[in-house]
Each structure stands twice: as C-alpha cells, then as structure tokens.
Amino acid sequence: MKADVLIIGAGSAGLAAAVRAARAGARTILLERHGFAGGMGTASLVHTFCGLYLQDAETPQWSNPGTLAEEIGRRMELATGLGAVKSGRVWFLPQHPVEFAALADSMLREAGVEVLFHSELVALEPGWRARVACRGEGIDIEARAVVDASGDAVAASALGMGHMMSDSRSLQRPAYVCGVQGVAGEIDGLALAGWIIDGIRAGDLGTAATGMHFRASGRAGEVFATLDLAGMETGDYDPTDPRCLAALEATGREVAMAVVACLKRSAPGWEGAFISHWPARAGVRESRRWIGQALLTGEDVMAGRRFDDEVAVASWPLELRETHRGPRLRYPVGPAGIPRGALIAAGVDGLFMAGRCLSCDHEAQASIRVMGTCFATGDAAGKMAAASAG
Amino acid sequence: MERSCTAEEVVEMLREEGLVDLPAGVDGDADLFAAGMDSMAVMQLIVIIEERWGVRLGAADATREVLGTPASLAARICEGK
Structure with missing residues (x-):
C-alpha cells in the first residue's frame, strides 16, 4: 500500500491527525489495533473530554478554536445532548464512548481516510516503509510522512530510537473504567463512598x-465506574509489559465485580445494578514519550508560557496521579503554548508525533495527555505531516 | 491515638495527606468540596481519620454536613464513635 501520510494509532490524537491530513489533500492511512477509533475515549471508556476549554472562564471557551478539538466537541454535544460542565476551576465535556466510536467513523469516512483496523505496527524504516500485521499476515506500507499517535511512542520503539519514560514509581497510575447498568435514581458519590468504606x-x-x-x-x-489502580500487582508498573497489563486488567475486573456486588447489597437504588461492559483495555495515562526538536516542560505549562511557533494550546491543569489515591491538581497561571518542535522528531525527517507521547517531560505530560488537547496536537501534527508529504 | 481534635489539626492533616488543594490562610469553615474534595478523597479521608484519631466514620457520616468543613470534621472526630 502507498500513502502520503501514515498515522499510527486512532485515538483522540490519531483521529484528528488523520482527518486533518486527509482534508488537506494527503492520501492518508490510519492504523489502529482495535475495531474502532477513539482510543482512551472508546477502548478505555474514559467518558469526559478534558482540555477542550480555558480554565477559570465564567462560560466554556474553546482553548483551540477552529481546530478539530472544537469540531469534535461540538459534534459530541449534538450526539449526547449534553453540554460542558464546570468542576472547580475547569470545564469538561461529558462524552459517551458509543457515540464517540460512531462519530469517529463518520469523520474518517467524510474525510476519505483509509482505515486499517485490527492492525499493529511491527517494523518501521525511515523513508518511510512500515510493516503492519493483521492476524499474523504482514502488510507493507510506503509513506512520505508518519505521525506517531500511538500513545506509547511505538514508532520510536520500532525504529530503535531513544525515547523518554518516567521511573516506574512516578508514572501516572492507570484507570480501569467499566459500564454499570440497572442503577435507579441519582448517583450520590459521597454516599457510595460511605458504602464502600463499610464494605471494606x-x-x-x-x-x-x-x-x-x-x-x-x-x-x-x-x-x-472508574477505578484508579496502583499497577503493581506483579511488581513494578510498566505500561509496555504485557504481563503487567494482564494483571492490571484482571485486577480491575476483580475489584469492580466485588464493589458492584457490595453496592447491590447495601446502597439504595443499586439493588438491580450489574456490570454491563468491560473496557477493551485498561486506561494507561502515561507511557513512552518521544524526544523531539523541542521539549515542553512542566514549568512552561505552569507559567502559561507562549511560543512564537506554537501549534496548539494546553489548558488543562497538571493532573498528577502518581498514586492511586486520587488526583493532585496544579493550576497554571494561564493557557500554555505547545511549540511546533515538540511534535517533530529529532534526528529523523518526516516523523511527527501527537497526543500523550509528544516531546514533553513527565509534569507537562500530566496536562497535555487529556483528550481535548490530544485533538489539538493531532490536528497540528496532521497538518504538518500533510505539508511535509506534499 | 488522640480523641480530641481541632479544626486546625484537620487542616494540617489535609495538607500533609494532600487530599485537597487548600489555599493559604484557610479557616475551619472552608468548604472542602469546593476545594476539590471528591468521593475518592472522602474514602481516603475516612481511612486516615481512623488511623490518626481512632474514630471510625461509616456510610451514615458520608454527608456534606459531616465532611464539608474542617470544623464539622473536627466536631465529628471529637464526638467519637
């Protein structure tokens, strides 16, 4: 197969990158391991778009107006009938994974993206030649530019290039989200917390x-139901180790089953509750990061630093989840720019990155990893990749 | 383990444990939920209160009236079980 732009991963960043590149006229192939796009927002059932809006605003204001972040946000509002919600100092948009997968299909079809589902990158050579595998069968793809929106910097790994990875103990902890149905009445999170404590x-x-x-x-x-996990069921947490991931998935299901059974017995309105769906995978928050021509730091984000060559804006606080005991939020003074070079790989031509694996440090990643910001960096990377291929 | 407890001690504990992001100079009537305390933080809080003060809060205490401010929490801790 031949393409102008090959995009690895159809999560929030890869989806936006593919749509933008195809709309710019590039022949675009989008590679995805699942049978749907959306990544964390579909496969991992993460049901809020964070990073779409400016912090502290009285009314919701797009932080990346005119980009696919705004377009996807607006289309999701239409699909669910739900608007932005303010929580403390930030706004987020509730989203539904079922709607998101269908919306992503429509957008990819409208833009004319060639989508390869059920496929994983297995080898990559500069130039670019990619080998992709679907059910044991290899497919070779030639492309002029590549966007790594894999979340795990899989292209860096496939190329044997250096990348960054936080120490196992400081990696943001993973989340396990599952769907529960048969719950009557309103959700009273506080009361449910009390019932869980009684169950313990x-x-x-x-x-x-x-x-x-x-x-x-x-x-x-x-x-x-969202469960923050320690990720240390079999030793050190490593989001690229399948044994660690296996234990994580099984633990998520085990704890969720026990909690829902406990609430069925004790919590009013939960008598008829049942777990209706598991995620396709546990939600990894942080993994490998690329080394780019520029590095966005936590200090840059906290100071609301702006760059002459910025291609997107980060507007979510540093949401640190280094333990599974809930988030610690650090609020920047204002929105920060993401410089162009943080989306361009160092040491190789025609390779761009978007989403949570772009070039940033551990602290900055705690802000830029959210889906609203991933749409914006995906949009920017798709535009740059299409221009470099054209 | 101590049974008596003041609002100042609750504020100190919340800071040490990092459960909520309290601004400087916060007093005993600060709204902890407005400061970002959520249901997960509440579970941690209940566990920590038992460790520190030996007071076991349960489902009946999981209300804004009991958990909403450092002062209301201190009062509930002093009350004991």
Missing part, C-alpha cells in the same frame, strides 16, 4: 476499592 470494614472489599468512583453516563440507569 466488613471484610467484603479490599482497600483497592478506595480507588473507585462513579459518574452517570447521561443514559437512563447507566453509570461509569
């Missing part, structure tokens, strides 16, 4: 259950 005291639940919280999905009787 009674010996019905382990202390891992304290990482669980709930949010109504916007659909009748449906709730998303």
